[in-house]
Amino acid sequence: MIEMLKILFAVIILFGALLSVLSAIGIVRLPDVYTRNHAVSKSATLGVLSILLGTFLYFWIIEGYMNFRVILGFVFLFMTSPVAGHLISRAAYNSKVPLWEKSVRDDLKDKDKHAKKLSQ
Amino acid sequence: MKTNDLILQTATKITVFIILAYSLNLFFAGHNTPGGGFIGGLISAAAIVLLLLAFDMKTVNKILPFDFKKVAALGLLIAALTGMGSFLFDVPFLTHTFGHFDLPVFGDTELATAVLFDTGVYLVVVGVTLTIIQTIGEDDD
Numbered sequence: 001m002i003e004m005l006k007i008l009f010a011v012i013i014l015f016g017a018l019l020s021v022l023s024a025i026g027i028v029r030l031p032d033v034y035t036r037n038h039a040v041s042k043s044a045t046l047g048v049l050s051i052l053l054g055t056f057l058y059f060w061i062i063e064g065y066m067n068f069r070v071i072l073g074f075v076f077l078f079m080t081s082p083v084a085g086h087l088i089s090r091a092a093y094n095s096k097v098p099l100w101e102k103s104v105r106d107d108l109k110d111k112d113k114h115a116k117k118l119s120q
Numbered sequence: 121m122k123t124n125d126l127i128l129q130t131a132t133k134i135t136v137f138i139i140l141a142y143s144l145n146l147f148f149a150g151h152n153t154p155g156g157g158f159i160g161g162l163i164s165a166a167a168i169v170l171l172l173l174a175f176d177m178k179t180v181n182k183i184l185p186f187d188f189k190k191v192a193a194l195g196l197l198i199a200a201l202t203g204m205g206s207f208l209f210d211v212p213f214l215t216h217t218f219g220h221f222d223l224p225v226f227g228d229t230e231l232a233t234a235v236l237f238d239t240g241v242y243l244v245v246v247g248v249t250l251t252i253i254q255t256i257g258e259d260d261d
Binding site for chain 1: 128
């Protein structure tokens with residue numbers, strides 16, 4: 001039973017490591033800052049969460065030591081990592097980093113015009 | 121153009137409490153596990169810096185109406201007084217002691233006077249860090 005649980009936790013941690021590798025490949029392969037940000041802020045978050053979850057479960061069930069700081073780490077990472085991605089994307093858009101040339105639609109392109117129309 | 125920081129400000133309002141709770145945890149856990157006054161003070165200062173990033177300096181001064189130079193001075197005073205407190209018991213300067221007490225919620229707890237000294241360190245670190253950051257950031261209006 002213990003051995004099976006150990007294998008399960010190893011699978012969870014390996015899944016997290018695999019997701020982190022995938023997000024690293026996404027940084028290299030994707031064309032512009034927005035798609036790269038999309039790859040990183042999602043899959044790296046879930047990857048690190050899986051690694052933390054595997055570690056927490058290992059120490060809780062095998063070693064009998066419950067570390068609440070790791071749970072706090074889940075919550076914190078889950079809340080802050082998407083916000084960081086959002087802020088980086090918005091800073092990139094506001095400093096006029098171009099979209100990928102094959103992008104078909106940019107709804108924010110004439111936001112200033114809309115804001116002016118709304119304020120009238 | 122008016123900037124729209126709604127997502128950052130909402131996330132800040134929740135995460136600041138987590139950061140402050142973690143810094144208090146580190147501060148009190150410092151006796152037996154990694155942590156202590158220095159790192160706890162730095163993390164508290166980081167929480168306030170996050171507030172400064174999400175809101176402006178005037179709002180943060182309204183939330184925390186402290187003069188951080190005085191906070192640093194208070195910390196130094198506490199550290200010096202806990203050092204001098206050992207003179208009352210005829211022992212050398214900075215001698216610390218501890219005892220076991222039965223507290224209502226925590227049960228048998230070991231209370232050490234070193235925590236009082238650590239409080240001084242904590243206040244000095246928070247005060248000095250925020251004085252530096254507020255002085256640098258103060259130039260613009």
